[in-house]
Amino acid sequence: MENDDAWSPPFHEVETQTAVPYGDLHALSPFVATPQKAIDIILENLDLDSKDFLVDLGCGHGTINITAAKKYSVPGLGVDIESELISIAEEQAIQDGVQHLLQFKTQDVLETDLSCATAVVSFLVPRHLKQVADKLKTFLNSGGKLACYHYPLQGVEPTKVIKLKEEFNKSIFIYNNKK
Numbered sequence: 332m333e334n335d336d337a338w339s340p341p342f343h344e345v346e347t348q349t350a351v352p353y354g355d356l357h358a359l360s361p362f363v364a365t366p367q368k369a370i371d372i373i374l375e376n377l378d379l380d381s382k383d384f385l386v387d388l389g390c391g392h393g394t395i396n397i398t399a400a401k402k403y404s405v406p407g408l409g410v411d412i413e414s415e416l417i418s419i420a421e422e423q424a425i426q427d428g429v430q431h432l433l434q435f436k437t438q439d440v441l442e443t444d445l446s447c448a449t450a451v452v453s454f455l456v457p458r459h460l461k462q463v464a465d466k467l468k469t470f471l472n473s474g475g476k477l478a479c480y481h482y483p484l485q486g487v488e489p490t491k492v493i494k495l496k497e498e499f500n501k502s503i504f505i506y507n508n509k510k
């Protein structure tokens with residue numbers, strides 16, 4: 332497991348202008364979209380169906396929620412600190428005809444209530460993930476399913492680690508005690 336205090340440049344590409352200052356990259360999570368291939372693997376490994384409710388903590392363009400709604404009819408919530416990204420997610424959900432299943436909200440992940448969630452996805456950087464770690468551990472202990480892309484939740488053993496060679500050796504960490 333990587334040392335969460337160590338920092339190395341985590342992203343090969345930043346795809347949009349973002350209000351998150353790059354100087355704080357180690358502490359804040361800038362917008363970088365999870366590749367579609369990785370999203371498909373994440374959703375498959377979360378064993379989702381229409382009874383689930385999926386929350387994306389830092390949802391960017393909302394592609395994870397939108398893909399889950401299109402492929403598995405999974406309702407959900409995407410939250411992001413950047414209102415411009417939330418607008419893009421809302422428009423895309425309408426274009427894809429899944430807006431009735433999804434809500435996108437401009438919100439700090441620290442404020443996000445996970446009591447409605449059965450599954451959560453995260454692509455937050457380690458120090459940021461640490462700030463929601465207690466909330467995620469409570470969520471897992473209550474039977475929730477979690478997938479972390481690239482950055483694992485420290486202090487919890489994943490039930491599965493999927494290494495993605497094509498994605499610059501990034502990994503998907505699945506936490507699902509129900510399996």
Ligand SMILES: C[S@@+](CC[C@H](N)C(=O)[O-])C[C@H]1O[C@@H](n2cnc3c(N)ncnc32)[C@H](O)[C@@H]1O
Pocket residue numbers: 359360361362363364365387388389390391392393394395410411412413416438439440441453454455
């Ligand atoms: C690496 S991107 C992941 C985007 C999306 N989940 C995906 O995988 O395609 C991280 C996202 O977290 C958002 N973010 C950063 N800090 C946040 C905060 N405190 N609360 C909510 N979202 C935040 C960023 O704006 C960015 O869109």
